[in-house]
Amino acid sequence: MTLVGVAVGVALAVVAVFIPWLPDAASEQADIVDSVYWVVTIICVVVFAVVAGVSAYAVYKFRAPPGDMDDGSPIHGHTGLEIVWTLIPTILVTGIAVYSGVALAQSEELPPDHRIIEVSSQQFAWTFTYPDIEVEGGRPLSSGELVVPIDQTIRFEITSKDVIHSFWVPEWRMKQDAVQGITTHTTVKPTELGTFPVICTELCGLGHALMRSRARVLSEADFQAWVEEQKRLAREGGAIQGKELFTQQCGSCHTLADAGTTGEVGPNLDEVLQGVDADFIMESIVDPSAEIAPGFQDGVMPGNYGEMFTEPQLQGLVEYLVNATEGGAQ
Numbered sequence: 303m304t305l306v307g308v309a310v311g312v313a314l315a316v317v318a319v320f321i322p323w324l325p326d327a328a329s330e331q332a333d334i335v336d337s338v339y340w341v342v343t344i345i346c347v348v349v350f351a352v353v354a355g356v357s358a359y360a361v362y363k364f365r366a367p368p369g370d371m372d373d374g375s376p377i378h379g380h381t382g383l384e385i386v387w388t389l390i391p392t393i394l395v396t397g398i399a400v401y402s403g404v405a406l407a408q409s410e411e412l413p414p415d416h417r418i419i420e421v422s423s424q425q426f427a428w429t430f431t432y433p434d435i436e437v438e439g440g441r442p443l444s445s446g447e448l449v450v451p452i453d454q455t456i457r458f459e460i461t462s463k464d465v466i467h468s469f470w471v472p473e474w475r476m477k478q479d480a481v482q483g484i485t486t487h488t489t490v491k492p493t494e495l496g497t498f499p500v501i502c503t504e505l506c507g508l509g510h511a512l513m514r515s516r517a518r519v520l521s522e523a524d525f526q527a528w529v530e531e532q533k534r535l536a537r538e539g540g541a542i543q544g545k546e547l548f549t550q551q552c553g554s555c556h557t558l559a560d561a562g563t564t565g566e567v568g569p570n571l572d573e574v575l576q577g578v579d580a581d582f583i584m585e586s587i588v589d590p591s592a593e594i595a596p597g598f599q600d601g602v603m604p605g606n607y608g609e610m611f612t613e614p615q616l617q618g619l620v621e622y623l624v625n626a627t628e629g630g631a632q
């Protein structure tokens with residue numbers, strides 16, 4: 303009976319292992335997490351198969367013949383069996399706990415040359431701040447997309463301005479809640495170049511499904527070039543930079559023909575910005591709660607653009623929106 307169970311278990315485990323269920327593993331942590339995941343999955347599949355196989359066999363083998371209305375024979379337990387089915391799970395569960403603990407400790411190991419990136423979340427946007435990179439005006443570089451160099455360990459310091467969110471890049475595997483009032487952490491060492499989604503994986507309100515950004519993993523040289531470009535943008539502002547900012551930060555919620563964006567969470571800016579002036583646009587960006595566009599809700603548009611963007615960036619954004627909508631009795 304047990305042999306049948308074991309055979310089914312092995313067959314199912316083979317199926318489980320050879321179908322690519324998981325996203326690519328693009329960080330050192332991903333390999334560690336995946337090992338734990340597969341070891342636990344295989345143990346579960348085998349245990350399930352043994353139990354289900356034995357049960358199914360017993361149901362068939364010991365079924366009552368038609369018309370048999372007798373009671374079953376009285377059974378008083380079996381000490382040997384009971385010891386075995388207590389001992390095996392105890393050993394398995396303890397083993398899994400120790401193995402997971404070691405994996406967790408390994409994945410959070412921080413080499414001395416790690417980089418810190420602050421992840422700030424709010425309904426419904428991510429802001430990534432690089433505390434050791436300074437831009438115009440002495441403020442730290444911050445960005446709506448996460449850009450990191452490859453092969454460098456990053457310690458993410460995660461906070462929330464409102465409800466609980468959760469920071470997750472599936473290809474990196476590490477996932478950490480963002481909770482108002484405390485700073486949580488996670489560690490990732492990206493090992494693959496490319497662009498990956500940043501997802502909020504804690505239901506956080508109306509715009510939860512749109513609370514996405516992207517993580518770009520660049521070579522060290524490209525990363526430095528990106529940093530220089532960000533510094534230049536922060537210094538110069540201007541309508542061209544405004545367009546880029548708009549596409550990156552605002553397009554997921556707003557439709558604007560000139561930028562080719564089609565978001566529908568907020569008002570269609572091609573329509574609502576007709577004939578409004580630059581001051582109104584500036585106020586709408588830095589203080590979206592001051593006036594709520596009819597038919598829309600307060601608290602959906604992020605309220606921190608005033609802190610996130612430099613003055614030249616804000617000016618550039620407004621200038622761009624005025625031009626793009628041909629509104630603006632400047």
Ligand code: HEC
Pocket residue numbers: 425426427509512548551552553554555556567568569574575583586587590591593594595598599600601602603604607619
């Ligand atoms: C998460 C979705 C979201 C994002 C991201 C977002 N907005 Fe909004 N926006 C809204 C919503 C919803 C409203 C309507 C409620 C209000 O007026 O606050 C709005 C209102 C506005 C208005 C005022 C429209 C009017 O007629 O009152 C402007 C201008 C605007 N957004 C520009 C921007 C810009 C520029 C950005 C990027 C820096 C941006 N928004 C990012 C959702 C968003």
Ligand SMILES: [Cu+2]
Pocket residue numbers: 423424425426466467468502503504505506510513
């Ligand atoms: Cu969220």
